[in-house]
Amino acid sequence: MSYFKIQQIGKVRIEEDSCFIELSKHYSPGLRHLQFFNYIFVLWWISMRDTSKDRSQVLAHPPNLDVEVETGVFACRSPARPNPIGLTKVKVLKIEGNKIFIDRIDAIDGTPVLDIKPYLPGDSVPIDEIKLPEWFDHLKDKK
């Protein structure tokens, strides 16, 4: 099995009344035309879980559950996983220079950002076609 090197391209910024992705100036031209999309995927580095203990975990307890379930790391979105890459779909509010203002993100201020991808029709699954285990029933409220 191989290893690969990834680099930070920017960071998450959480301020009192706004939340944005701040790209390194060098990457600003990479945002050209992003204003024509309204949703993006942000790939970020879960730096607080970049430890050998967390990265060797193969089972996890999904957070915010009423029941105690020990499930595979690939069957939940646990931040402790072999490659701590966070993936969040966010809404784009506006773009100013090297900053993408977004609605929210489940990452803390200063979190390294790895990639930005536009959300395309092929990424969508109709809500009522998504199958979930019973311990994720509470997520169905979001349906």
Next chain:
Amino acid sequence: MSYFKIQQIGKVRIEEDSCFIELSKHYSPGLRHLQFFNYIFVLWWISMRDTSKDRSQVLAHPPNLDVEVETGVFACRSPARPNPIGLTKVKVLKIEGNKIFIDRIDAIDGTPVLDIKPYLPGDSVPIDEIKLPEWFDHLKDKK
């Protein structure tokens, strides 16, 4: 800006009549309960584009277009990007041991796999709410 190390956890296997993710045996327990989901995200390494030339690109021509557009790498799904991480939503057909059989994937046989995440309701955007630039009009057929 920082660098991080990611490791291969398995690979994409394309055979004549099937397509599956083969995890390293070590990670098999991480698939526990994945059978309760029907869609997953596969994060994979676009190894053919892991070159300094491709990774320094900030503009790209989206593939399969009738028109010639030069757009930012973060406004398209170009395989040439600073961190060549592929992201594909796939349908799970069945799981057998360390193999996840899937409907299709836009990666070639042997492609390194980095992570598997279950598709949750929060990942979904209703098709008619997705805004796209005009050069992606052909994708609206998938709406």
